[in-house]
Amino acid sequence: MEQKSSSYPYVVEPFTEDYCGNLSWSRLGNLILRCASMHAGEHGFGYTQMQAVHHAWVLSRLVIEMQQPLLTGQHFSIETWVDRVYRQFTDRHFTLRLADGSVCGHATSTWSLIDTASRQPADLTRLADGGFTHVLMADRPAPIAPLGRIRLKHPQPVDTHRAAYTDLDINGHVNSIRYIDLLLNQFSPEQLRDNPVRRIEMAYCLEAYWGDTLSVFRDDDPNDPARSLYEIRKGGGETVVRGSLQLSHQPAEK
Amino acid sequence: MEQKSSSYPYVVEPFTEDYCGNLSWSRLGNLILRCASMHAGEHGFGYTQMQAVHHAWVLSRLVIEMQQPLLTGQHFSIETWVDRVYRQFTDRHFTLRLADGSVCGHATSTWSLIDTASRQPADLTRLADGGFTHVLMADRPAPIAPLGRIRLKHPQPVDTHRAAYTDLDINGHVNSIRYIDLLLNQFSPEQLRDNPVRRIEMAYCLEAYWGDTLSVFRDDDPNDPARSLYEIRKGGGETVVRGSLQLSHQPAEK
Numbered sequence: 001m002e003q004k005s006s007s008y009p010y011v012v013e014p015f016t017e018d019y020c021g022n023l024s025w026s027r028l029g030n031l032i033l034r035c036a037s038m039h040a041g042e043h044g045f046g047y048t049q050m051q052a053v054h055h056a057w058v059l060s061r062l063v064i065e066m067q068q069p070l071l072t073g074q075h076f077s078i079e080t081w082v083d084r085v086y087r088q089f090t091d092r093h094f095t096l097r098l099a100d101g102s103v104c105g106h107a108t109s110t111w112s113l114i115d116t117a118s119r120q121p122a123d124l125t126r127l128a129d130g131g132f133t134h135v136l137m138a139d140r141p142a143p144i145a146p147l148g149r150i151r152l153k154h155p156q157p158v159d160t161h162r163a164a165y166t167d168l169d170i171n172g173h174v175n176s177i178r179y180i181d182l183l184l185n186q187f188s189p190e191q192l193r194d195n196p197v198r199r200i201e202m203a204y205c206l207e208a209y210w211g212d213t214l215s216v217f218r219d220d221d222p223n224d225p226a227r228s229l230y231e232i233r234k235g236g237g238e239t240v241v242r243g244s245l246q247l248s249h250q251p252a253e254k
Numbered sequence: 255m256e257q258k259s260s261s262y263p264y265v266v267e268p269f270t271e272d273y274c275g276n277l278s279w280s281r282l283g284n285l286i287l288r289c290a291s292m293h294a295g296e297h298g299f300g301y302t303q304m305q306a307v308h309h310a311w312v313l314s315r316l317v318i319e320m321q322q323p324l325l326t327g328q329h330f331s332i333e334t335w336v337d338r339v340y341r342q343f344t345d346r347h348f349t350l351r352l353a354d355g356s357v358c359g360h361a362t363s364t365w366s367l368i369d370t371a372s373r374q375p376a377d378l379t380r381l382a383d384g385g386f387t388h389v390l391m392a393d394r395p396a397p398i399a400p401l402g403r404i405r406l407k408h409p410q411p412v413d414t415h416r417a418a419y420t421d422l423d424i425n426g427h428v429n430s431i432r433y434i435d436l437l438l439n440q441f442s443p444e445q446l447r448d449n450p451v452r453r454i455e456m457a458y459c460l461e462a463y464w465g466d467t468l469s470v471f472r473d474d475d476p477n478d479p480a481r482s483l484y485e486i487r488k489g490g491g492e493t494v495v496r497g498s499l500q501l502s503h504q505p506a507e508k
Contacts, residue, residue: 013288014288014291014292015284015285015287015288015291016284017423017424018419018420018422018424019419019422019423019424019426020424021424024420026420030269030270031269033269034267034268034269037268037269038268164438164439165272165273165438165439165441165442165443165446166272166278166280166435166438166439168272168273168443169271169273170271170272170273170274170275172273172443181420184418184419184420185418185419185420187419188419188464188465189419189422189426189464192419210442210443211442
């Protein structure tokens with residue numbers, strides 16, 4: 001029987017840590033995307049296979065929750081699986097484990113498949129040959145809560161960033177994970193050392209490109225003092241990303 | 255007989271590439287620093303050993319030259335060795351090879367060892383027990399030209415960047431390799447795709463910290479149209495880094 005989930009081994013390499021001495025969120029986020037790509041490729045619906053039929057995967061939502069940080073030299077694994085397909089979306093989940101098998105974090109993501117010519121989303125429930133229904137694990141739903149409400153009632157402009165060469169991925173878009181850096185950069189090193197980030201939520205609305213001026217807006221979450229809400233807008237005002245950061249408790253002033 | 259140089263195997267992982275589809279300079283730069291750290295550690299003069307005697311290594315110069323780019327999935331190795339010690343400096347070199355043994359790039363670096371209490375450099379020729387003279391390879395000098403002249407006659411302000419959380423290393427300094435990103439970001443994706451970077455030179459003068467406003471100044475090299483010169487200054491005007499980028503040929507206008 002085909003193995004429906006896959007698990008990939010990693011180690012926290014020196015010089016991939018952040019100021020706090022943990023595996024950086026940007027390295028972690030890119031490893032998560034890489035595991036998604038490898039698992040899809042192994043089961044016939046990866047980047048190359050989809051490209052051959054003029055389709056491409058687009059990341060729509062990403063939530064990462066760490067119960068404990070990963071430290072330099074620690075061995076860990078990322079297991080990933082897909083539990084469902086609904087219209088143009090599919091949900092892919094991740095569990096991070098230390099070498100002793102204990103869980104240190106989870107992630108959940110939502111993807112759509114777009115037609116690269118028409119830019120329209122494909123109906124995933126109607127793919128040829130049943131698409132990737134053979135790999136779905138309906139008995140393993142999301143291990144963490146899905147993306148919560150991200151509505152900024154009083155958005156305050158807090159930062160701007162001009163999208164530059166090293167922000168781009170191989171497709172010429174601002175890398176999905178780079179936006180996480182933009183949210184983290186709204187805090188001081190001391191704040192994040194004293195209040196480690198527990199959960200990051202990202203909802204991707206629109207691609208940004210080289211030269212775009214990205215404006216970061218922030219608001220408090222009225223229901224959770226440890227959670228802050230963000231919206232990143234392009235020059236013209238269109239929303240590129242909405243996101244949230246939840247710290248382990250309420251941060252002190254900068 | 256003790257092996258004086260060490261070679262470390264790597265592979266270009268998906269999601270570590272830049273827009274051009276090559277191993278990103280930032281990932282490459284951090285791998286080079288990591289190999290330096292591992293080699294020093296194996297021979298008794300690494301970070302931990304130096305910390306125990308209240309000293310720390312400080313990177314003073316770094317030059318990287320790639321003859322061909324590293325592509326996704328390619329296996330490569332980084333060999334590193336130290337060829338000499340002179341007063342407060344030591345030179346460490348690197349050769350990058352593909353799986354078939356062919357050379358694809360080189361790097362050379364200069365380091366000093368500072369007393370973490372007095373912040374004064376140690377005289378490396380007078381370390382206890384001969385220091386690390388046992389590991390010097392005087393017969394293997396730098397595989398590439400040392401840092402060239404970086405003197406900006408007409409410095410033009412081209413960019414500013416406020417040092418933020420994700421720029422910091424574990425010591426709270428702006429990561430040495432992040433400055434390379436600031437230089438690359440003075441080009442458009444098309445310019446760097448059509449004219450790959452051949453050589454990067456960095457001279458580190460002063461540490462920058464969270465919140466510092468970094469101003470990037472640029473000038474042409476009057477003797478080489480493919481080479482541009484940079485100076486990064488802090489708010490107060492002190493030079494943090496001088497650097498240069500040499501493209502494969504003269505870039506077109508942005």
